[in-house]
Amino acid sequence: MEINGLSFGELLGITGLQALAVVVGTVAMYAFLLLILRVIGQRVSARLSTHDMAAIIIVGAIAGRSTLGHTPTLAGGAIALVTLFLMRSVLGRMRHNPHGDSLINNPPIVVMARTDIFPDSLHHARVTEAELWMALRQAGVRNDDEIAAVVFEPNGQFSVLRTGVPIDPRILEHVDGADRIPREYIGDKHFGDLDGQGD
Numbered sequence: 001m002e003i004n005g006l007s008f009g010e011l012l013g014i015t016g017l018q019a020l021a022v023v024v025g026t027v028a029m030y031a032f033l034l035l036i037l038r039v040i041g042q043r044v045s046a047r048l049s050t051h052d053m054a055a056i057i058i059v060g061a062i063a064g065r066s067t068l069g070h071t072p073t074l075a076g077g078a079i080a081l082v083t084l085f086l087m088r089s090v091l092g093r094m095r096h097n098p099h100g101d102s103l104i105n106n107p108p109i110v111v112m113a114r115t116d117i118f119p120d121s122l123h124h125a126r127v128t129e130a131e132l133w134m135a136l137r138q139a140g141v142r143n144d145d146e147i148a149a150v151v152f153e154p155n156g157q158f159s160v161l162r163t164g165v166p167i168d169p170r171i172l173e174h175v176d177g178a179d180r181i182p183r184e185y186i187g188d189k190h191f192g193d194l195d196g197q198g199d
Helices: 010-013 016-040 051-067 076-096 096-102 119-125 129-138
Strands: 111-115 149-151 160-161
Touching: 016 051, 051 076, 076 129, 111 119, 119 129, 129 149, 129 160
Parallel strands: none
Antiparallel strands: 111 149, 149 160
16 A cells, blocks of 8 residues: 555554564563563662662663664554553553462562561562661661561562551461561461461
């Protein structure tokens, strides 16, 4: 099909094969970045240091060049954006399923229970003890008597569960290391569901 002597591909600034290459490149790059973030851990998604920001800028440039090709076009950019949002929609639906969510996100993990800090959990979450203490200060914790447990969440934030009121076991479902929390801090309801949850 031609309009004023120009083919449809020329009008769009992209051929069918190039459009397919943009779709494949976008899907592959998005999947690759998800894998990197899955391996690096969730800390990056919460607090960006100077070197994190520098890396993100470079990654954005590399991803843009990889998906749009040597000569980016408006049509190529539109196709890449549509592909990206379709993938986000699919992944959003996957997150409603616990198994699908576990493929995308790292699970929440107990990094501290009472006065005990778990170095293996901190290492697994790729956070430092200094970052844990900073999170406790930000949460207004004045001493460790206030702490029942600290959970590092998939969004890169620390959740501080305080003493005084028993923890509903449902809050700890699918939390790695929930069995490390002393039983006296957890309510009796369905406590058996937590047995066996660990690293």
